[in-house]
Amino acid sequence: MCKDYPTRVKNNMKATAVAPSNIAFIKYWGKKDEVLRLPENGSLSMNLSNLLTTTTVEFDKKYRQDEVFLKGSTLYKVEPSQEGNDPKRVIEHLNLIRKMVKTNLKAKVVSQTNFPSGTGLSSSASGFAALTLAASKAAGLNLSEKDLSILARQGSGSACRSIPDGFVEWLDGSTSKTSYAISLFPPDYWKIADVVAIVSTDKKDVSSTAGQKLVSSSPFFQTRLQNIKIKLERAKQLLTEKNFPLFGELLEAEALELHAIMLTSRPSLIYWTPGTLKIMKLVKKWRGEGLPVYFTINTGQDIHLICEQKNIDKIQEKLKEIDEIKNIIINYPSVGARLSDNHLF
Ligand code: DP6
Numbered sequence: 001m002c003k004d005y006p007t008r009v010k011n012n013m014k015a016t017a018v019a020p021s022n023i024a025f026i027k028y029w030g031k032k033d034e035v036l037r038l039p040e041n042g043s044l045s046m047n048l049s050n051l052l053t054t055t056t057v058e059f060d061k062k063y064r065q066d067e068v069f070l071k072g073s074t075l076y077k078v079e080p081s082q083e084g085n086d087p088k089r090v091i092e093h094l095n096l097i098r099k100m101v102k103t104n105l106k107a108k109v110v111s112q113t114n115f116p117s118g119t120g121l122s123s124s125a126s127g128f129a130a131l132t133l134a135a136s137k138a139a140g141l142n143l144s145e146k147d148l149s150i151l152a153r154q155g156s157g158s159a160c161r162s163i164p165d166g167f168v169e170w171l172d173g174s175t176s177k178t179s180y181a182i183s184l185f186p187p188d189y190w191k192i193a194d195v196v197a198i199v200s201t202d203k204k205d206v207s208s209t210a211g212q213k214l215v216s217s218s219p220f221f222q223t224r225l226q227n228i229k230i231k232l233e234r235a236k237q238l239l240t241e242k243n244f245p246l247f248g249e250l251l252e253a254e255a256l257e258l259h260a261i262m263l264t265s266r267p268s269l270i271y272w273t274p275g276t277l278k279i280m281k282l283v284k285k286w287r288g289e290g291l292p293v294y295f296t297i298n299t300g301q302d303i304h305l306i307c308e309q310k311n312i313d314k315i316q317e318k319l320k321e322i323d324e325i326k327n328i329i330i331n332y333p334s335v336g337a338r339l340s341d342n343h344l345f
Contacts, residue, residue, distance in 0.1 A: 015137035019129035118203035120300020128155030129162035248294030275324030
């Protein structure tokens with residue numbers, strides 16, 4: 001589905017975008033090209049209505065250097081950090097856009113995320129999708145959905161899936177021009193939800209970018225690659241059929257496969273905490289008792305419970321009884337990145 005990104009008034013170099021995080025049902029883990037962020041395999045995801053980043057970008061000659069404020073309060077120094085949205089990566093992304101419009105103008109970037117970062121909720125996906133739309137618009141570009149997705153991918157791979165609406169496929173592609181995300185179905189296509197359980201807001205030790213560099217050290221990675229195309233096709237078929245139990249089984253098995261790769265990488269990557277594991281086991285128990293709910297986990301301890309919307313209340317009730325859970329965020333399938341008039345500065 002294509003959205004219209006209207007042309008900006010000339011000389012107005014400020015723009016704001018809001019973008020959702022997304023949850024991958026078939027995961028992206030491993031790159032064919034580190035710089036371009038071309039994935040080893042295609043992936044499948046759903047945009048999330050309540051995990052959002054809002055970003056305002058302004059290019060202006062009054063800025064002598066790029067100023068990057070993450071969370072709207074702190075001016076981060078320009079130095080490498082573990083965080084997905086670290087200022088160095090933000091500035092590299094601005095450089096790509098400056099190159100496209102042939103400008104040297106510096107920018108101010110203010111970005112606010114309404115959920116914890118570095119805990120497994122993909123803040124780099126919402127962050128780079130919002131930055132891509134806001135910065136390209138502020139620079140006077142009027143990119144298509146496809147070109148926005150290609151550009152977002154170069155900031156953080158999973159960000160390319162936060163550009164189109166609803167249920168999304170990231171097409172594998174062997175070149176930059178052919179590796180982008182498309183909407184398979186709009187948000188109202190299927191009444192499912194992602195109930196996120198925040199187990200802790202502690203930041204992970206190893207970022208997704210660093211973790212992915214270890215993929216080929218796992219003896220299971222080649223096996224994964226041999227089967228992944230069939231698995232992706234199967235997931236798309238079950239999505240088309242809206243077969244919730246089989247879709248759920250597949251996405252949970254996929255999350256466990258991802259973590260099997262992580263656990264067997266050298267050095268090993270262990271993102272779960274006791275709280276994560278407790279919920280994983282409970283989800284299986286609840287299923288045994290007749291409640292259809294499945295888990296998926298990314299790089300971090302926080303856990304996503306995928307269910308039909310009619311079962312959200314039941315799941316929420318159960319989660320409220322678990323001491324380890326700090327917060328619960330209910331997410332519906334959502335539209336992708338969009339422009340906003342509510343500038344952050
Ligand atoms: C486990 O998109 O954060 O969440 O491209 O290096 O920024 P970079 O990696 P990133 O990796 C996401 C990994 C994942 C799986 C997924 O979302 O598909």
